[in-house]
Amino acid sequence: MTLVIDAGGTYLRAEIHRHDRVVKTLKEKSSAFGLASWIETIIKEHKDIKTICISYAGQVKNGVIISAPNIKVDIHEIKNYFKEKYDITLFIENDLNCAVLAESVYLEEDDVCAIYVGTGLGLGVVSSGRLITGFSGVATELGHIPYKKAPFICGCGKNNCIELFASGSALDKWKKHKNIDSKLTLEELKETSEFSEIYEEFEVALLYAISTAITLFNPKVVVLGGGVIESNPQLESIIASKIKEYAMPVALNGVKIIKTKLKNAPIVGALMLKGLR
Template sequence: MTLVVDAGGTHLRAEIHSKNGLQEKLNEKSSTVGLASWMETIIKDHSDIKTICISYAGQVKDGVIISAPNIKVDVHEIKEYFKDKYEISLFIENDLNCAVIAESTYLKEEDVCAIYIGTGLGLGVVSSGNLITGFSGVATEIGHIAYKEAPFVCGCGKSNCIELFASGSALDRWKKHKKIDPKLNLQDLKDTPEFSEIYKEFELALLYSVSTAITLFNPKVVVLGGGIIESNPQLESIIASKIEEFAMPVALRGVKIIKTKLNNAPIIGALMLKDLR
């Protein structure tokens, strides 16, 4: 049996798979329990789990969790921990890296950028068929490029990250900062003249992010996903119609910008990790 975990900034979601497919789904809030101790409680009930695959909303390298702005980290050397204590093989990769592995496999394309706007703003890149990970495993962290000063600090420690303008958590923080009803969604903000500035800042930061990915990585396909895209599908056409003003023209030639067609690309990609190495 394989335990597949989507460790996100808001939820920990797990699926137990056997040779016959999905057997069981489990859910927990990321803020209430550490990832390792939550998985240990699952393993105790399912002693036949021999492999764990994790899509992780943070930075990881060679089975070690380096940092996680939004998740409680109880064990950093997580691969070694589960090997030594339970003899379980564990594979862990950044969530956007998992997503882009799944997207490029599904699309049968070798040059893909996956941009997910959920709690954070993430990017995963497959270029000429290879996943871009960088020297210490933190490449393509587009949400944390310097953009402009915000009145609050990012989970990474800086206060000028682009994610502080274009992400679900950014919208929550701006609403709190401006003392706006937290229930107002992105469309409400756009439609209310006194709050539309927050929407405009969101859209602009998103266009900068997507165009930066296109200009730097020259993908054939840009796949958009994540909770904010799911609940605001109109963002796909807004990006497509305005991206020319932002991306380098020659890098934009022939690029397709689409919404994900996969139900949970990070989970699908995580499950593929054990076959990749």
């Protein structure tokens, strides 16, 4: 059996697969458990798990967790740990890298940017058919490009990341900072004149981020996903209509901006890691 995990900033979600069928799903708050100890509770109950595939909301290189702004890291050398202690083969890759691998295969395109707006703001890039990972596995960290100073510290340690303006956690932080009801949706913020500034900041920062990805990587397709996009489907057309005010025209020429059609691209991509190495 294969254990597939979507380790996100808010939830750890797992699926146990037997012969390509999901036989069990599990969910836990990311703040409640260290990832490795949560996996250990699962494999002790399901002793025939032989492979683990993880889509991880943090930086990873060659089976080693480098950092994770929103997840408790109990074991950094997680691949070696499960091999040596349990003889289980483990594959782990950044969640947006998993997502873009899945999107690139699904769309049959070699130049794809996957941009996810969820707890954080993430980007994965397949360029000329190759996943871009960088020297230490932290390339394409779009959410942490310098933008402007915010009154909060980002999970990466800086206070000027674009993710502090254009992400689900940023919206929560700004609502708290301005003493606004935390339940107000993005659309309600937009339509309420005294709060619309938060929406405007979010939209502009998101357009800066997406146009930066388009200008740098010249993709054929930009795939949007993540919780904030899913719960605000109007963002797709807003982005498509306004992006030309931001991105370099020759890089934008012919680019398709679409919402993901996959149910859970990071999980699909994590399963593909088995065939990659």
